[in-house]
Amino acid sequence: MVDWLTMTIQMASLAMAGWCLVSTFRDQPMLVPHLVGMGLLWLLVIGQGVVSAVALIGGEGPEETVMYVSYLATVVLLPPACAVWGFMERSRWGPAVIAFACLVLPVLMVRLEQLWNPVV
Numbered sequence: 549m550v551d552w553l554t555m556t557i558q559m560a561s562l563a564m565a566g567w568c569l570v571s572t573f574r575d576q577p578m579l580v581p582h583l584v585g586m587g588l589l590w591l592l593v594i595g596q597g598v599v600s601a602v603a604l605i606g607g608e609g610p611e612e613t614v615m616y617v618s619y620l621a622t623v624v625l626l627p628p629a630c631a632v633w634g635f636m637e638r639s640r641w642g643p644a645v646i647a648f649a650c651l652v653l654p655v656l657m658v659r660l661e662q663l664w665n666p667v668v
Contacts, residue, residue: 549664550599557592558654564589565650568634568643578634578642586634586646590627593653597624600660610663619663623656 564585571582597620603609610616630649634642 549603549661550596551661553592553596553599554657554661557589557596558657560589560592561650561653561657565647568647568650571643572640572647575640576643577638577640578646582643582646583631583635586627586631589650589653590631593624593627596657600664610666612663616660616663619656619660623653623660626653626656 567585568578568582571578600609600616600620604613604617626649630645634645634649636642637645
């Protein structure tokens, strides 16, 4: 895993969550700029997924490979799934769905780091 990319994903995710929470409190539906933000966040996550997959194929990685791959799949699928769900919800709760996903994503990234670099 690339540490600076993990930190970038976490910061971008928290910024996106803040933006979507403001939209929720202003009673605004999800708009195209929200989708663009989620798309950029997803590209960062895909980059981390590709780097991790290449490292796993190369023989590096955690001892708990199955657990790591399951978390990685969740991290990669979370942004597009919640973006679609948020866009389909045409009320103020669309951005709330995105905000929730963007608050969960940094926690999942921390868990991936813990699996990749276990404390002995």
